[in-house]
Amino acid sequence: MSAETGTNFDEMLNADGSVRPAYAEFRQWFDSQDKGWLRRQDAEAERFFRRIGITFNVYGDDAAEERLIPFDMIPRIITAREWRKLTRGIEQRVRALNAFLQDLYHRQEIIRSGRLPIEALRNNEAFLSQMIGFTPPGGVYTHIVGIDLVRTGPDDFMVLEDNARTPSGVSYMLENRETMMAMFPELFTKIPVRPVSDYPRRLARSLQACAPPAFKGEGGSRPVVAVLTPGIFNSAYFEHAFLADQMGAELVEGNDLRVVDGRVCMRTTTGYKAIDVIYRRVDDDYLDPLSFNPNSQLGIAGIFDVYRSGGITIANAPGTGIADDKAIYSYMPEIVQFYTGEKPILQNVPTWRCSEADSLGYVLDNLADLVVKEVHGSGGYGMLIGPTSSKKEIADFEVKLRAKPSNYIAQPTLSLSTVPIFQKEGLAPRHVDLRPFVLVSPDGIDITPGGLTRVALKKGSLVVNSSQGGGTKDSWVLDE
Amino acid sequence: MLGRAANGVFWMSRYLERAENTARLIDVGFHLALTRGNRQSQDEEWKSVLTTTGLLDDYCSKHVDFHGTQVFNYLLRDRDNPGSVLNMVENARTNARVVRTSLTNAVWETTNEGWMHLRDLLARPVRETSLGEVLTQIRRTGTLVRGAIEGTMLRNEVFNFSRIGTFIERADNTARILDVKYYVLLPSAAWVGSSLDNVQWDTLLRSVAGNRAYSWLNAGSMDPRGIARFLILDGQFPRSLIFSYEKIRSNMAGLAKEYGHEVPSHELLRNAGARLHQITIEEIFEGGLHEFLQDFIGKTIEIAGSIAADYRFSE
Numbered sequence: 001m002s003a004e005t006g007t008n009f010d011e012m013l014n015a016d017g018s019v020r021p022a023y024a025e026f027r028q029w030f031d032s033q034d035k036g037w038l039r040r041q042d043a044e045a046e047r048f049f050r051r052i053g054i055t056f057n058v059y060g061d062d063a064a065e066e067r068l069i070p071f072d073m074i075p076r077i078i079t080a081r082e083w084r085k086l087t088r089g090i091e092q093r094v095r096a097l098n099a100f101l102q103d104l105y106h107r108q109e110i111i112r113s114g115r116l117p118i119e120a121l122r123n124n125e126a127f128l129s130q131m132i133g134f135t136p137p138g139g140v141y142t143h144i145v146g147i148d149l150v151r152t153g154p155d156d157f158m159v160l161e162d163n164a165r166t167p168s169g170v171s172y173m174l175e176n177r178e179t180m181m182a183m184f185p186e187l188f189t190k191i192p193v194r195p196v197s198d199y200p201r202r203l204a205r206s207l208q209a210c211a212p213p214a215f216k217g218e219g220g221s222r223p224v225v226a227v228l229t230p231g232i233f234n235s236a237y238f239e240h241a242f243l244a245d246q247m248g249a250e251l252v253e254g255n256d257l258r259v260v261d262g263r264v265c266m267r268t269t270t271g272y273k274a275i276d277v278i279y280r281r282v283d284d285d286y287l288d289p290l291s292f293n294p295n296s297q298l299g300i301a302g303i304f305d306v307y308r309s310g311g312i313t314i315a316n317a318p319g320t321g322i323a324d325d326k327a328i329y330s331y332m333p334e335i336v337q338f339y340t341g342e343k344p345i346l347q348n349v350p351t352w353r354c355s356e357a358d359s360l361g362y363v364l365d366n367l368a369d370l371v372v373k374e375v376h377g378s379g380g381y382g383m384l385i386g387p388t389s390s391k392k393e394i395a396d397f398e399v400k401l402r403a404k405p406s407n408y409i410a411q412p413t414l415s416l417s418t419v420p421i422f423q424k425e426g427l428a429p430r431h432v433d434l435r436p437f438v439l440v441s442p443d444g445i446d447i448t449p450g451g452l453t454r455v456a457l458k459k460g461s462l463v464v465n466s467s468q469g470g471g472t473k474d475s476w477v478l479d480e
Numbered sequence: 481m482l483g484r485a486a487n488g489v490f491w492m493s494r495y496l497e498r499a500e501n502t503a504r505l506i507d508v509g510f511h512l513a514l515t516r517g518n519r520q521s522q523d524e525e526w527k528s529v530l531t532t533t534g535l536l537d538d539y540c541s542k543h544v545d546f547h548g549t550q551v552f553n554y555l556l557r558d559r560d561n562p563g564s565v566l567n568m569v570e571n572a573r574t575n576a577r578v579v580r581t582s583l584t585n586a587v588w589e590t591t592n593e594g595w596m597h598l599r600d601l602l603a604r605p606v607r608e609t610s611l612g613e614v615l616t617q618i619r620r621t622g623t624l625v626r627g628a629i630e631g632t633m634l635r636n637e638v639f640n641f642s643r644i645g646t647f648i649e650r651a652d653n654t655a656r657i658l659d660v661k662y663y664v665l666l667p668s669a670a671w672v673g674s675s676l677d678n679v680q681w682d683t684l685l686r687s688v689a690g691n692r693a694y695s696w697l698n699a700g701s702m703d704p705r706g707i708a709r710f711l712i713l714d715g716q717f718p719r720s721l722i723f724s725y726e727k728i729r730s731n732m733a734g735l736a737k738e739y740g741h742e743v744p745s746h747e748l749l750r751n752a753g754a755r756l757h758q759i760t761i762e763e764i765f766e767g768g769l770h771e772f773l774q775d776f777i778g779k780t781i782e783i784a785g786s787i788a789a790d791y792r793f794s795e
Contacts, residue, residue, distance in 0.1 A: 050596065051589055051592060051593055051596075231578075232574065232577050232578055237577070241577070241580040241581055244581045245580065245581040250482060250581070251580070251581045252482065253484065255484070255795060256482050256483070256484050266482060267482060267483045267484070267792050267795065268481060268482055268483060268792070269481055269482075269483050269486045269637065269641075269735075269739070269791040269792055270739050270791075271792075
């Protein structure tokens with residue numbers, strides 16, 4: 001096998017086909033294995049996932065089939081040196097995101113200083129006026145963040161997206177590792193891989209550290225944490241249940257909860273019991289029918305008033321979506337610099353804001369070479385990938401873009417790095433990204449060494465989203 | 481624990497128990513049909529299976545005759561039949577997913593695997609030649625899940641609600657089976673020694689998996705009173721009414737202990753349990769077996785409803 005011809009960076013192989021040091025031990029092990037046995041293990045992995053029920057539901061799928069996210073057994077390996085730099089960059093960015101949110105919902109210094117135009121907030125549904133003037137418990141807005149990174153060269157990691165609302169995928173990080181350790185235990189005795197398995201404990205600790213003023217800790221009790229899920233038909237239900245289980249927290253739905261005496265309480269078999277911290281996996285809009293979407297069946301009437309009076313911590317805070325909005329994304333270099341006083345360690349992908357006339361003109365002229373995304377979209381839905389789209393698809397998209405330019409941003413198609421996947425015929429390079437998971441509490445910022453590597457399984461494809469046929473890999477950060 | 485989670489484990493166990501009992505009824509229906517020469521009495525058997533499951537009306541709204549393959553496919557895999565084994569096992573599994581965090585991995589995995597296996601087996605119409613395999617798999621799923629619960633769950637409220645669900649359902653099922661066949665057990669001048677009666681009695685015992693146990697206890701001899709006593713009042717037989725109530729009682733006692741207080745259901749259950757302990761089989765026949773069973777089924781439904789309300793299964 002060889003690295004795909006072209007300009008992209010392969011993380012396992014040098015341009016001359018030799019193996020990079022990070023992968024040397026792994027490759028030596030791999031080459032010495034019986035390929036028939038590896039193929040059987042590969043099939044075994046799928047049965048394993050099905051049995052333990054790691055599935056996700058695909059929206060818009062009539063059969064409401066529970067699908068597996070394909071798992072690829074070749075690990076994605078990150079060296080200690082690379083990880084050190086990444087964590088410095090991620091920490092800086094996450095600090096900036098929280099400071100930015102605190103500022104936006106208070107004095108808006110960044111707008112007064114002229115670094116961010118007021119237009120970025122106007123008519124932006126992600127900005128919640130209900131949050132103005134309110135500081136969440138511990139001053140933390142984004143308790144859990146997923147930073148999507150892409151790599152284009154040996155030292156070139158870029159941030160593709162910040163996920164500051166309710167990033168998902170962490171259960172795959174954990175289960176992928178479990179699976180790898182079950183299938184190939186000897187690998188972990190040969191190669192020093194940093195563990196990820198304590199993520200749920202760190203998450204629980206981090207959430208408990210953000211208890212609201214109403215929590216008094218009488219008798220040494222710990223804050224009660226609950227995970228709020230939309231229910232079993234949600235695409236990430238497995239993850240909600242998994243995290244609640246691993247944290248020893250209750251998994252609740254909106255109809256389990258109600259406001260009693262100024263607290264959010266869950267209906268237990270012996271009566272209503274107060275919750276201190278709610279890790280919600282529902283969108284802002286569905287959180288409270290009294291404050292937001294009145295038709296929501298998923299939320300809890302009155303939770304927002306309880307929140308503002310210090311009766312509960314909501315993680316992530318409502319209104320954090322403004323920080324991961326794709327229109328705001330393009331200002332992230334300025335935002336990082338403004339709040340940290342430092343140059344950004346991690347770069348942004350160059351981005352054209354179609355709301356600006358000059359940029360729109362450029363984007364329209366170069367649609368066939370660009371990736372165009374909806375400002376508020378997620379999950380790879382509603383985007384155009386110029387180079388792989390037909391003339392008709394591009395023309396159709398152009399109509400939408402011209403109709404509402406401010407709804408879109410555009411980016412160059414990057415030559416994303418590749419990591420091989422395992423196929424019957426052998427190894428084949430495929431494009432990847434990386435989502436490390438970051439926990440924020442008053443005690444500090446905690447980054448689990450690893451993350452979720454998503455991989456485009458189709459040859460040449462740049463779309464790694466699971467909803468669009470992407471797969472995942474175990475992600476290894478090597479110990480020093 | 482959450483009221484909704486209590487509801488989930490309760491119903492998960494009920495659905496699995498009911499699926500297993502349905503499988504056993506099909507087994508018996510099939511067995512009987514094989515031993516009956518004429519079509520009309522075969523049809524009667526299948527009809528009685530449908531009556532026992534409470535699905536006769538629904539079935540008749542879709543089908544005009546009682547051909548065996550048609551009946552057992554309806555009972556096993558008809559998507560529009562809420563009481564089909566496939567739908568019940570799926571409901572059990574959905575409930576297990578809802579309360580995933582209250583279950584051990586072993587319980588979840590056996591439930592999930594059982595469902596996956598049955599879904600494959602029931603993807604196409606079941607033929608007489610493969611019926612045995614399907615029924616075995618249904619019973620095995622129930623057995624494995626119960627074993628996983630027994631072997632891996634903490635003896636706490638989750639366990640208690642699961643067991644209460646199992647035994648509410650079992651008490652109800654055994655009572656219904658008896659009720660549909662009660663006439664078989666009615667003492668009459670003609671009961672002595674007819675071979676038809678023997679087959680009927682054996683069938684009755686078989687449909688609650690009690691034929692071997694009964695024969696062993698009674699050295700092979702059968703009489704209607706003995707059989708009725710066995711199914712209602714034998715504290716050793718795990719599908720008898722009194723045994724099921726004893727299990728409900730002990731698990732309700734577990735809840736009272738864990739929560740530090742009783743709820744109205746405890747009183748209801750105590751009264752119903754006391755009646756079972758005091759009554760003799762002679763008294764049951766005197767007052768009428770059918771009346772006794774109808775009363776018992778009603779009480780059981782009332783207790784289940786009361787438990788759901790007392791422990792806040794829903795808002």
